[in-house]
Amino acid sequence: MKFIEEVVVEEFLPTFRSMLAEDLRAQGLTQSEVASVLGISQSAVSKYAHGEVARNDRVATDDRVRELVTRVGEGLASGDMTPVQALVESEILIRRLERGDLLADLHEEMMPALADVDHARIHDPDSAVRTTERVRSSVRRGIRTLTNASGFSTLIPNVGSNLVECLPEATGLDDVAAVPGRIFDVKGQATVPGDPEFGVSEYVASVLLAARESTSARAAVNVRYDPALVESLSEAGYVCLEFSPDDGDEVDGVREVLADAPALTDVFVLYQTGGYGIEPITYLLGPDAPTVADCVRDLL
Template sequence: MKFVEEIVVEEFLPTVRSMLAGELRERGLTQREVADVLGISQSAVSKYAHGEVRVNDRIAEDDRVEELVSRLGEGLATGDVTPVQALVEIEVLIRELEAGGDLLASIHEQAVPELADHDSSFRVHDPESSLRSSERVLSSLRRGLRILENASGFAGLIPAVGSNLVACVPDAEDVDDVAGVPGRIFDVKGQATVPADPEFGVSEHVATVLLAARRHGSDAAAAGNIRYDPKLLAELTERSHVTAEFDETGDVASSVGAAIEDEPAATVLYQTGGEGIEPITYVLGPDPESVADTIRSLVQD
């Protein structure tokens, strides 16, 4: 399995960076100056200069790529184009080349021949297709999970029932539209352990909280749960988060919905437990990385 984003990372970016490095060197910039402009190391510039980075000829010989590299090379060398402007223009070209039937889409289909045999009504390279949406959610979720795994002290925030980090597609309706970690994240001898890659439809409880919040007006697209602690709530409030309590002992979806209606701006939901129910705090955010960053901030101070 190979995603089109992997084609961008493995084929397009090395090719364009190599071409840009060559353009800038030809215009008199030193290796250090090229490295500063492109935001890469001098050793990387040296590898590009000595042909040690594989270049995809189909990409390098595309007229649009050649024209953009030439124009950006001139602009970056003279200072008429900033690195941010160059980044935006390259991003625009990438999206164009990812469109169905275009260069990157063609290279992707060559790498994954099965795509050509797929239902013709399904457009894998349509940026709004369901597969692309799901792909983006899973990719974002993996990044969020890496943040948590690398956060020293995160294991201490995991409740006895385990934590999860979930994210949903834009038009999510039920738990099958929400991705999470199968089996949840557990504290194993002081180390946060993610047992498997994220999948859709595997986190019913945290997904239910996220979906209920969204149905009642929250614009959150991701959520994570940690142990309940009044001190943690106070810290989150100090960081400008709005907290809201809900009742876990009743219908969770209805209770979460009522809490959001009372506090529409809530980004932290919590319940203080009950008989046989562990108290839990839920952090909401626009994406998994934001939720993970919020949780990580609680153990960094």
């Protein structure tokens, strides 16, 4: 009797880890950094690098495995993907390959009695964990675009900026990922307090959720208000809509202006010009965090 998990451990994992270690080393990570990212010893990384670990040719040449190695390697090296997301993505592929596919074939070769057995799916490829990690990764990419953009700090309002993105079926603030504590201008440098988390934004997340009631927007970023800035956005082809905050609450104003707006499926702009005790703010909303971040970068 041989479990398919043994096939994963004996054939898939050594091959996948050696390919991933090789990919990370090729991207400039040291042996120590690769060991830390993969959660293995430096001696294991050395063995992978020197070809001392046997690879299963069928696993190594599978296009899906090669694509995953490239995607996970790039994500881990850049910081866009956490070890948790890398694990989830790898687990998803493993479970797919176990069900009447590559790993199932290898399993059947080792245990012929399994030829007529349907390998049941164990993990759901559309799991909540995978979805939340992808949203967090998306926000990270957007943040990097903003902080790498020369002059972004000049667009940060006094209340700070935030970049948010929500889950596909978001219903509340806990379904929105954002920068904890907001992004502030510290001596001309955009400063990000921490890694994106869910449920840490109130103002920008509330605007996004209100906008989602009548649009398909899933991400938003706030910057300072400036008539010239809004004019530039309008000239760039974005729909720009002014709303009025109601006693300091922007949500009702957003709902009201969008109720009469044309269908908005791409990036669009909402802005309010302030009031007593209310700082004027401009919001860019769109399909995902990197897209709205790109729009902000293009203003600079």
